[in-house]
Amino acid sequence: MLRIHFTPEDLTRVRVAPGPDLLWEISNSVQTLQRKDGERVFGAWRRWARPRLPESRELLSPLLPPYGYSPDFLTPSAGERPTFRAAVDALLGTEPARLRAELARLARSARLPGWAASLARGDTETLTRLGDALHAYQARALVPHWRQIRADVEADRARRLRDLMDGGTEALLTGLGPDARWRPPVLEVTYPVEQCLRLEGRGLVLQPSFFCWPTPTTLADGALRPVLVHPIRHTPGWSAPRTGPGPLGRLLGQTRAELLRATGTGCSTVEAARMLQVTHPAVSQHMNVLRAAGLITTVRTAGRSFHLATAEGRALLAAEEHRP
Template sequence: MLRIHFTPDDMARVKVARGPDFLWEITNSVQTLQRTDGERVFGAWRRWVRPRLPQGRRLLSPLLPPYGYSPDFLTPTSGDRPTLQAAIDTLLGTPRPRLRTELTRLATSTRLPRWTRALAEGDADTLARLGDALHAYQAQVLRPHWRHVRADVEADRARRLQSLMDGGTEGLLAGLGPDTRWCPPVLEVTYPVDQHLYLAGRGLVLQPSFFCWPAPTTLADGNLPPVLVHPIHHTAGWASRSVGPTPVAGRDPLGRLLGRTRAELLRAARVGCTTVEAARMLQVTHPAVSQHMNVLRAAGLITTVRTAGRAFHLATAEGRALLTAEDRGAGNRPGDTTRM
């Protein structure tokens, strides 16, 4: 059992992550790939992935066994990491003593290959190889599915924020799922080992994760910035649809109606997004996003709320109806989800 101890200050410092975390999704998916449970959710993805695994995966699997301890440095919790490269740069900057301590701990439960000795000493070439392996894994294994990963994680975030608005922080914590129980001032989480996490005024980041399975997880070192990574609901059949052919111009009805960029922005606004998030997702400029959002807003398909200098865009009932019609035309059942 994991027991997370809150103080009154911590109750005011609970945050829900804005979207998927690159390194948590990589590490969780490497572990999930090595397991056999969760067939209904991950079976099709596992069968698609295994023939396509990059060679660099051999560097990742020994560090991320399917059960038990894995090093915290693989999922850094400090610094701004808006891109995979920024996240990997943070990882590669891990101090040598921490590398040695965490890999020594891993070696007590897992037989490690020889090259991990160089990693424990902070060898620059070995660290560079690890960074390359993370890039290759993201590109070949996760990127084809990233649209679904992001959409389902952001949908989960929207549900969490609704719980927060309806029931405050206690409502948010009480609604995290069947593997958690809120017993004020302690959040109890189903966990393979007994662990106590004392927040001590630092607050807690709730990180929804697409590949987290089967129960929430956290960092082993309680002195690191606190985070609780938890499973989400999944769109049914996500794996088969993720790797389907990309709509060709002229065969994407919503794209033909609105234009490809506006159609993608409306899809992003289904669960809500800021201008910055939309620009990053579509790899276009902030002014371009603002211009397209103006058109969608004038058509009554989105609404925009501005707070603290940021614009948050959300699809209106009319916009969601258009997206629902698109889902039906693609043979998807709107709102169809599978619980992990």
């Protein structure tokens, strides 16, 4: 059982994350990929994803076992990193002392491969391999389904905010589902181990997660920024492959449509090329067209180009996502 203790001040500092957290979705999906439960929701996705991820799984699965402890440094963002690049950079910047401590704790409950020792030392080459594995996993396992992931997470967020407006913070906490019970001033959550989290005025971020299953989860270190990651409802048949390019693809062309979707959360040219498996010059050419149409804006810093959808671009994405 997880028991989260609130003060009166904490009740005014509960907020719902603005969208899916990229690293939580990776961590939760890697764990879900190794499990057998939730067949109705995730079975088709598992069968689709497993043959696509041999290299990424070898590096990520040992760090994210299907049950029990997994290191907190793998999910540093808690909804506050606006882009995947920033989230991965935060992960790769973890202090070596923390890497050693968390990997040593993981080793007490799971058998780690030999390269984990160099990761614990903060070896630059091993950290780079981990970063590459995260990028590859995101591109192959999540990007093809990202529209649905984002849409279902945003739908859950809308339900939470409606609970908050109709009944205040207590209604928000009570509405988290059968695995969460609000017994003022404590929120009790079904959990595989006994854990006590005292908020002490820091508030709590509620993070809806598409791949969180079957019960809510949180960070093991109570000194870190408090977050409760919780499951959501899924659109039936969400993992079915797309038939055709979709309305935005027919309007802009499939590659430009995927690039515009990627800029919804922000991406660099390198990230976009990796996600779509096209060349950097091809990405730059398509981005030029999107920028000339007023759908994206580009910021150049330290020799890198970072692309973000404009209000017009976000409106176009929103129209596609909410199309019946």
